[in-house]
Amino acid sequence: MKEKCQFCGGTVEKKTVSLDLWRKEKLYVFKNVPAKVCEQCGEKYFSSKIYSLIDKLLKEKSKPDETMVVPVMSLKRFTDEAEAVS
Numbered sequence: 001m002k003e004k005c006q007f008c009g010g011t012v013e014k015k016t017v018s019l020d021l022w023r024k025e026k027l028y029v030f031k032n033v034p035a036k037v038c039e040q041c042g043e044k045y046f047s048s049k050i051y052s053l054i055d056k057l058l059k060e061k062s063k064p065d066e067t068m069v070v071p072v073m074s075l076k077r078f079t080d081e082a083e084a085v086s
């Protein structure tokens with residue numbers, strides 16, 4: 001029996017995905033995460049085993065396998081001028 005998405009009822013397939021998580025103002029990216037992904041809406045499902053593994057990695061402050069630079073774009077210079085924003 002195929003699993004169904006809890007949100008849209010679409011078909012859920014086993015995949016390996018990336019997951020980004022914010023913890024205390026810091027962004028962590030997890031790669032090669034086994035998940036089940038809805039083919040219709042893209043909702044990702046992770047097992048409790050994966051969640052506890054991620055928790056463990058965050059708590060242990062494990063040395064990252066790699067670090068990437070993330071571009072940050074501020075809208076401040078636009079919103080300061082935009083009178084429409086109220």
Ligand SMILES: [Zn+2]
Nearest residue numbers: 005008038041
């Ligand atoms: Zn879905």
